[in-house]
Amino acid sequence: MQELNQIKPLSLERNATNELVLAGIKVSELAQHYGTPAYLLCEQTIRARAQAYRQAFEQEYPNHLVVYASKALNCLAMCKLIEQEGLGLDVVSEGELHTAIEASFPCERIIFHGNNKSRDEVKLALTNGVTLVLDNRTELAYIEELLKSDPELKAQVLIRITPGIECHTHDYIKTGKIDSKFGFNLEELDEIIERIKATDIHIRGLHAHIGSQIFETIPHKDTCKVLLELYKSIKEKHGLEFEDLNVGGGLGIMYTESDDPPEIFDWVKIITDAVKANCEELEVKQPRIMVEPGRSIVGPAGITVYKVGNIKDIPGVRKYVAVDGGMADNARPIMYQAEYTAEVDAKDPTTNLEKVTIAGKYCESGDVLIPEIELPQVEAGNLIVVYSTGAYNYSMASNYNRATKPSLVLVNKGQSHIIVQAETVDDLLRNDKLAPHLR
Template sequence: QGGQGGQGSDSQLPTRIMLRLTPGIDCHTHDYIRTGHLDSKFGFDPDQIEAVFAFIGQQPNLTCVGLHAHIGSQIFERQPHQDLAEVMVQWMEKAKSYGLPVTELNLGGGLGIRYTESDDPPSIDEWVQALCQAVKAACESQNLPLPKLLCEPGRSLIGTACVTAYTIGSSKTVPEIRTYVAIDGGMSDNPRPITYQSLYRAVVANKMSAPVSETVTIAGKHCESGDILIKEASLPQTEPGDILVVMGTGAYNYSMASNYNRLPRPAAVVVANQEAKMLLRRETYQDLIRQDCLPDSLLG
């Protein structure tokens, strides 16, 4: 029938799918970026999986080629992913008992990067080695052939490829409590600190050789009290006009930026071989209002 009516045989091929499962693996990260524990909006729960396997096995238009799980982000420990590999290989064996041709295993990502001096993530090589060893051991114990192994390194590849530069403005000292230092950005260009209390390290770019002399709170320009970029930043004495540079902003800054409070997003440049070239132009107020319109009836 595939050749009838000018239709090629490819139109009759079943759709290849992967199933995302909730493995019940916990990891030490913020609740908002934990995705593998049982109380999660992601994936099929363990008590649903066999019913899903049975359903997929009865659908001639679907072919389940693999299983997928992701347990969270900014993870430093290797053990959670090793545990994940063992759990997922067990579900691979169960999928095959339902006749599903599962040959691919995606163990997600979540490998963290060093945002602050106290962060100590494993290298990508160390993480991959632990993952591969765990999958191999689990497959050997289940007498299964090795699957095509997929992972999603994401942040660990690009997080350290970018920094964000702000101009320092005013400051405010609350005696015996803290000193606030204001910048010309905040939660609109980096929503991570207010969303799940992410920590960052900052330096003053025009005073790199100056000694650190104070601990200040870096405050964003938005009207929310929670718009705090760094609660305790160790910096040299700052002045209006200094350039504050926040490290490790390559993964989740511009991709999560918004026009919150109708603020334009900043420019982005790439620096290589002692040259700086524009990647993204700074937004203008005209950019913000270009989609605004009023019905004629409101224009008099």
């Protein structure tokens, strides 16, 4: 299996004059053509990572469905790519589902998440044959009501539970923690299953998601065990044998050299081995395994290219290098103190280095993309590339300070295509209205 763990997209290179080249096109040309900042996506990396999941499962456990968590990045082109790679799609809102439907994504491969789905969202899912990840009693009541009002309608669900396992990067907490806004607590499960048994709703299985950007493998192994023990007790108590088992997403990626997530293949093997071993021990029929990776499919495929503007040197304190984007296009540093790696285009990355802070342009002191990084000396007009921005960057982008969202550009084999147009100020103003007394 190909080793895929790296900070940069697979097609990124530096040429003899130190220019960054993505899939055969100079990043400076892409910046010139699409403006800065711009999100650039390497198609080869997305496909390779999707294929790595598929191939690992084909080898280890053919009865599977890899469901791309589209909250990481959802747009028509992403849905098409994921569909072509044979994955399923996880959506969490009307907007994400509509995009998938518009992209003709097969609805039988879509699952719909959310802790507060509206009645309309539930209806949209059911009328399109989308599987719901049943999260709570309110949603269950919507489904019951919708099935009563339309006898033609069918409902399939995975029941989301909080398994008492929580994990973020290296922080693994197994506390039996029940303080989560998502899903049912284990104590409620028997009652919920009895209630569903009295309806025509089909329960496909259970779902748990334990966190994101996870480097440890034991938490997912433990999650498989907790879920399969429930499968055994549900079979005994309720006479139900589930066909699906969804262990969520969460595999981490490299944002910096010190990040060391498992390779996709190794992560898949941990899960499939755990499922096989627990099924054998507990005498439970092997279910279809579903996983929901988001970040680990699209994260390393993305880079953001910025132009350097003002440079503020405070001698003995700090040198700020301000770029023409920031927290509006990448909310992760200010939200989670997320770390990133950056490089300067057309400069030798090993000489003339100095420690700087890459600052955003938005009106928050905290709008800093990278607090401390060694970069070759830069001047206004240079291009800085921030790596691993494919996941949760465009999808979390905001219009803070009335910023317009940058273009999203797909790059492959010497070709580049806009897949989401940059917003313009007119796009923002289109939604503004003056109240009559202000005209």
